[in-house]
Amino acid sequence: xxxxxxxxxxxxxVMLVIAAIASVAAFGQAPGPVQIAxxxxxxxxxxxxxxxxxxxxxxxxxxxxxxxxxxxxxxxVEKLQAALQPIASTQPVLPTVSSALLPAMGAPSGSPAPxxxxxxxxxxxPRELLPDIGHIGAELGFFVGGATNPYKDNNxxxxxxxxxxxxxxxxxxKLSYEIMIGLQRAETTQQSTSGVNVLVNTALNNYLxxxxxxxxxxxxxxLAGPLPALAQTVQERSKVLTVAPFELKYAITKAxxxxxxxxxxxxxxxxxxxxNNVSSxxxxxxxxxxxxxxxxxxxxxxxxxALLQGSQIGGLAPTAPQLAARGVPHGxxxxxxxxxxxxxxxxxxxxxxxxxxxxxxxxxxxxxxSFNTFxxxxxxxx
Numbered sequence: 001x002x003x004x005x006x007x008x009x010x011x012x013x014v015m016l017v018i019a020a021i022a023s024v025a026a027f028g029q030a031p032g033p034v035q036i037a038x039x040x041x042x043x044x045x046x047x048x049x050x051x052x053x054x055x056x057x058x059x060x061x062x063x064x065x066x067x068x069x070x071x072x073x074x075x076x077v078e079k080l081q082a083a084l085q086p087i088a089s090t091q092p093v094l095p096t097v098s099s100a101l102l103p104a105m106g107a108p109s110g111s112p113a114p115x116x117x118x119x120x121x122x123x124x125x126p127r128e129l130l131p132d133i134g135h136i137g138a139e140l141g142f143f144v145g146g147a148t149n150p151y152k153d154n155n156x157x158x159x160x161x162x163x164x165x166x167x168x169x170x171x172x173x174k175l176s177y178e179i180m181i182g183l184q185r186a187e188t189t190q191q192s193t194s195g196v197n198v199l200v201n202t203a204l205n206n207y208l209x210x211x212x213x214x215x216x217x218x219x220x221x222x223l224a225g226p227l228p229a230l231a232q233t234v235q236e237r238s239k240v241l242t243v244a245p246f247e248l249k250y251a252i253t254k255a256x257x258x259x260x261x262x263x264x265x266x267x268x269x270x271x272x273x274x275x276n277n278v279s280s281x282x283x284x285x286x287x288x289x290x291x292x293x294x295x296x297x298x299x300x301x302x303x304x305x306a307l308l309q310g311s312q313i314g315g316l317a318p319t320a321p322q323l324a325a326r327g328v329p330h331g332x333x334x335x336x337x338x339x340x341x342x343x344x345x346x347x348x349x350x351x352x353x354x355x356x357x358x359x360x361x362x363x364x365x366x367x368x369x370s371f372n373t374f375x376x377x378x379x380x381x382x
Contacts, residue, residue: 016073135351137166137174138382143358145375149186150271151368153238156186158373160242164249173252178263182242182373190236192275196317197229197308213290226286227304234275234312237331240371241270242362244340257348264341269364272333275312283308338364346379354379 140163147158160182167175205222208214216222224230247265283304284291291301298306310318311330319330342360349355359374 135382137176139164139176139354139379140382141354141377141379143182143375143377145358145373147184147186147240147373148371149184149188149238149240150364150371151238151273153186153188153236156184156238158182158184158375162377164379167248170250172254173250173259173261176249176251178244178247178249178265180242180244180247180265180267184240184242184371184373186238188236188238190234190275191231192234192236192277192312192315193230194232194277194308194312194316197227197232197281198223200304200308201225201227201229208290226288226290227283227308228281228286232277233280234277234315235279236273236275237311238271238273241272242340243268243270247340251346258345259348259354260343260345262341262343263360264339266339267337267362269336269338269362269369270333271336271369272331274331275315276310277312278309281305281309336364336366336369338362338369342373344377346377348381352381354381 140161142159142161144159147156149156160180162178162180164176164178167177169175201224202222204227205214205216205225209216244265244267247263247267249261249263251259251261253259284301287301287304291299293300295303306321308317310324312318313330314332318324319328323330340360340362342358344356344358346354346356356377356379357375358377359372361370361372363370
């Protein structure tokens with residue numbers, strides 16, 4: 001506001017100087033004859049000669065008066081310039097802007113500034129996913145159901161989760177990228193022969209024969225008894241971890257809330273298993289009266305049970321008693337490569353919730369390693 005008032009005062013002062021100079025020029029010209037139109041009704045009134053042709057003294061007096069006025073206005077302009085100079089020196093230097101962005105001269109001081117041009121997104125300004133798009137068609141869910149298990153184990157329990165990310169629209173529906181992780185567990189009764197038990201039988205029979213406690217007619221008797229070794233019953237516990245990091249899912253979206261789909265992809269499979277012989281191995285029962293033979297601070301039966309009874313690794317022997325007492329996990333396993341193919345359907349209960357069923361065939365490398373899963377699923381959509 002202060003700058004505009006000062007600018008206006010400066011402009012008014014300059015205009016006054018120009019007007020004064022123009023008036024001096026006008027008075028300095030010699031008066032010409034006055035012509036009166038012929039059709040003028042009112043007759044021309046004659047003026048005294050002194051008014052029509054002023055004397056030199058009169059003209060000089062007028063010129064002197066006008067020169068004094070010009071000098072006074074010039075002094076006033078110099079004072080205004082001197083007053084504006086310190087104020088202008090304290091003003092910050094504004095950056096150069098386009099003239100189109102400045103308000104017009106003389107516009108009201110309270111007029112709003114023009115709105116800036118909209119910012120156009122470029123490759124260097126990434127879009128925020130949810131604020132710009134909102135519902136993008138992705139799905140996060142979990143499943144629970146049953147499964148056939150590899151290596152001729154019994155049917156088991158399966159559960160896991162998945163995430164679907166939309167890729168592109170295709171004829172009839174959409175194509176998604178899916179990541180699935182599942183875990184299944186089964187317990188099966190199997191027959192197993194422990195090589196460790198065979199060696200223990202041989203050492204035990206040699207001791208008993210040397211001590212004269214028993215006589216064995218053949219080598220087979222040395223290997224087969226008295227401890228169960230050749231055909232012991234074990235409870236096999238197996239777990240399968242399925243990780244399918246790359247799968248493509250095609251879903252038909254033209255059927256409304258009912259959406260069938262097909263899925264296929266690659267996966268990695270981790271199998272972990274152990275055989276427990278607690279229900280079939282008991283050295284005290286197998287040895288009978290011989291179980292009471294002293295071995296250090298324990299009996300023979302108790303010592304053999306501590307070493308050979310429990311969850312076997314590889315069907316051979318249990319973990320060390322010290323590790324079992326600490327609860328250290330044990331078992332045998334392997335990492336396998338394979339793939340899966342399957343399908344199912346979803347029913348959209350709401351725009352953000354769906355229920356459905358899923359079936360998949362897992363083809364894994366190795367003999368008897370393949371298995372199937374069938375589960376009910378629930379999905380959350382956003």
